[in-house]
Amino acid sequence: MARYFDEEWPKEEELLNIGMKMSKQHKRDRMNKAFCIGNGTSRLGFDLNKLRGKGTIMGCNAIYREFKPDVLVCVDNGIMHEAYQSGIASEIDFYGRNWTKVPALHYEMMLYAGLNLNEVNDVKKQWDGLYENDRGNATEFVMHGSNLSGIVNIIRKDKTRNKEKINKSYSYISWIYDNDRSFSIDDLGDKKDLGWACGPMSGYIAIKKYKANEIYMIGQDLVSETSTVNNIFAGTRNYVPKEQAPTPHVNWIDQWYTLMDWNPDVKFYKVNPDQGKIAEPIKEWQKYEGKNLFYIGYPTLDKRVE
Numbered sequence: 001m002a003r004y005f006d007e008e009w010p011k012e013e014e015l016l017n018i019g020m021k022m023s024k025q026h027k028r029d030r031m032n033k034a035f036c037i038g039n040g041t042s043r044l045g046f047d048l049n050k051l052r053g054k055g056t057i058m059g060c061n062a063i064y065r066e067f068k069p070d071v072l073v074c075v076d077n078g079i080m081h082e083a084y085q086s087g088i089a090s091e092i093d094f095y096g097r098n099w100t101k102v103p104a105l106h107y108e109m110m111l112y113a114g115l116n117l118n119e120v121n122d123v124k125k126q127w128d129g130l131y132e133n134d135r136g137n138a139t140e141f142v143m144h145g146s147n148l149s150g151i152v153n154i155i156r157k158d159k160t161r162n163k164e165k166i167n168k169s170y171s172y173i174s175w176i177y178d179n180d181r182s183f184s185i186d187d188l189g190d191k192k193d194l195g196w197a198c199g200p201m202s203g204y205i206a207i208k209k210y211k212a213n214e215i216y217m218i219g220q221d222l223v224s225e226t227s228t229v230n231n232i233f234a235g236t237r238n239y240v241p242k243e244q245a246p247t248p249h250v251n252w253i254d255q256w257y258t259l260m261d262w263n264p265d266v267k268f269y270k271v272n273p274d275q276g277k278i279a280e281p282i283k284e285w286q287k288y289e290g291k292n293l294f295y296i297g298y299p300t301l302d303k304r305v306e
Helices: 005-030 061-065 077-085 104-112 117-126 198-208 250-262 283-288 298-305
Strands: 033-037 056-060 071-074 093-096 129-132 140-155 161-175 182-184 214-218 267-272 293-297
Touching: 033 198, 056 061, 056 198, 061 071, 061 077, 071 077, 071 198, 077 093, 077 129, 077 140, 077 161, 104 140, 104 161, 198 214, 198 250, 250 267, 250 283, 267 298, 293 298
Parallel strands: 033 056, 033 214, 056 071, 071 093, 093 182, 129 161, 214 267, 267 293
Antiparallel strands: 140 161
C-alpha cells in the first residue's frame, strides 16, 4: 500500500525531535561542569545531592560535616586539620594550604625547635592548644602553627564587647592516614598558592586540575543580608561567632574577578536567590557580564541539573 507524505511526516518529525534532543544532551555532557559550593546562607534549602553525577562538586571548608563533595578545599589551619582528621581525605581529594608532608623523624625537632626537656615544659605552660590526631603507624605528618597576639574585641554571650589583650599559641598536627588523597595547593604546578580565599581557590582548582569549563558559584554570597557574618557554620568550631560583623568581601570579589580574567573561555554562573543584596549584580564584574559571567537563580540551576 502506498504511504502518503502526510501519514509519514509525523513519524519523521518525532524521530527528528528525538535526534535534536539527543544532540543537545550530548553537547551538555561535553561541558565539564564544576559546582563550587560556599557556605553562604543562600544555599540553605537547596538539595546538593541533585548535583551528583552532573559535574565535579568542589566543597569549601566545613561543608564536609553535612555533605560529602567530590573535592574538599580548606585554606585555614584549624579547619584544614579538623577536616583531615575526620578521615575525609581517605574518601575524596583534599586540598590544603601549605599542606606539606614531613617525615616522622622530624616531629620533635619541628614541634619543640630543639629545646631541652626543661625548656619544653616551660613552653607547654604557655601553650594554649595542641591539636593532633593519633599517630598510629603513620610515617609522615603535616604541621601548622599560629600565634594570636594584640588587642582584640571579645564578644560575650550577652553580646557585650570588651577589649582584651591576648597572646595565644596553637599547633595543629595531622598524621597522614593510609589511603591518603590529600594534596598541597602548591602541587598544582605553574602558579604557587595565590593565597586566595577558599571559594575562589576552589574555582581555580576546578579549572586547573579538573578541567572545568563551566563554574557554578553556589553559596558564594559575598555579602550579608544582615548586620552579622553570613556563614552557615558561624559559631561552630574553627569559625567566628555568629554575632561577628560581616566579613569584608573585597578580596573575594577581586579574586573571582581575576579568575574570570584569566579564563575567558570558562563560563561562570553565580547562582543567586530571587531577591535581596545577595542577588544584586557585582559592579566590579560588569566587564564580564554576558561574556563569561552570568547570573542565574536556583530554579534555573534545577533545570540545568535535572
